[in-house]
Amino acid sequence: MPKVTYIETSGKEHLVELPLGATLMEGAVQHDVKGIVAECGGSCMCATCHMYVDEAFLDLLPVMEEEEDEMLGGASAERRANSRLGCQVRVSGALYGLIVRIPEKQ
């Protein structure tokens, strides 16, 4: 199972094993990572599952759909080149060792 490290703004780290096909948002919520709100439950409707993913993995992530792109434009925290909505990223074997950082607000 892919292992993902979530880093909260406080610096606290969570090393989480995610089943293949789970989303980064689900992994964060189910392991009580602070700073992920996910109000819409993964429908790509709220932009409160914003995360910064490790640059080294950017190309290995599923491609961003237009709607995610648009939602990110309205996220509360600064949008960066490595911004993703956690509910739109399903983990695959290629993401073993992925590191994601949680923004300071959602």
Next chain:
Amino acid sequence: MKPQVVIIGAGHGGVQVAASLREAGFDGTIVLLSDEQTLPYQKPPLSKGYLQGKQTDEAILFRSPAYYDANGISLRLGVQAARILPEEKQVITGTGERIPYTQLVLATGAANRLLRVPGADAADIGYLRNLTDARRIGERLAQAQRVAIIGGGFIGLELAALAVEKGKQVTVIEAQQRLMERVLPAMLSDVFQAVHERQGVSLFLKSGVEAIEAAETGGHLIQVSTGQTVAADCILAGIGVIPETTLAMNAGIACENGILVNEYQQTSAPDIYAIGDCANHHNPYAGCRLRLESVQNAVDQAKTAVAHMTGHPVAYQAVPWFWTNQYHLKLQMAGLSAGYDQAVVRGDTATEKFSVYYYKNGRLIGVDSLNRPADHLNARKLLSAGITPDPAQLADTAFNLNNLLA
């Protein structure tokens, strides 16, 4: 006694109360009662990703199984609150246990309105409110070929879309003239109607159900007020909800289409709050009293109640928002558009990608965005800041609406 907050109902509102209390540093005890057997979960996916098979049981949980213990939240699953004794400040459970509280939160949600026509009980109609319902509906859909859905509101139409995606032959029977009529303008209802029809759904509008009979060949025959008959193997209904107010009424708490609350979610009884689907509140965006049935409302009212309990009262004033997914259509609603006197479209209605901005007396009151998520997020900010864009700015899609927020 150390303060003890008791929360009745572990849905969107109840769980948020518990979480927000701990986030606010509350160090008393928290008892969270749920009459359901499963760990608390999210409801919107039930009629979307969950029944589509894209989200598992685990994926829709609010929190990990360990969260509640780790945060000192005493989650009591399968425990129904049967009575409230406001004088003694106690809740009595279905098994007779007495649980004292210093503050009590009613987050009991709403129950489905049931179809009352001859033959309805025998027809074993599926109503979707909780995970148990969803599992049952999933099993029945798997066996059915012809699916009839009574009610062309959000839940009925989401079920219609997913039944179509499962290859079923789907009929929707709706009493009003058009789909989602209570909440959407004709322009948007029409788009949804066209898409459902294109997907092969048979729509019966302005049609009531008069009776349901068992068909000789198996399945059911639905008699529609237009004189037609619809044959189905499986009947589902989404015809509205009734707020869960029995506990409150029996305790002498003031109710009228829900439990009446003030701007801090306080009911008429001391130290008893009500939030979410069951709470009838004055909404500043509506300018009147109403109940809202949305995740936003449950979550924000939970935060409002907690702010009051922990001594930092802030009146409820969050911007209402809601969404629905049907096929490739994503509709996001911000504000409340009822009573608008002007509607301005941004984008091209022919492309199924546009937003409608509603004005009342020259002020922006609501925005519906169809497949334009950026407009929706922007709209929530505009509404919350009380900014009204110029209709000419809206019509110009090259104009960046975020500039208005700067």
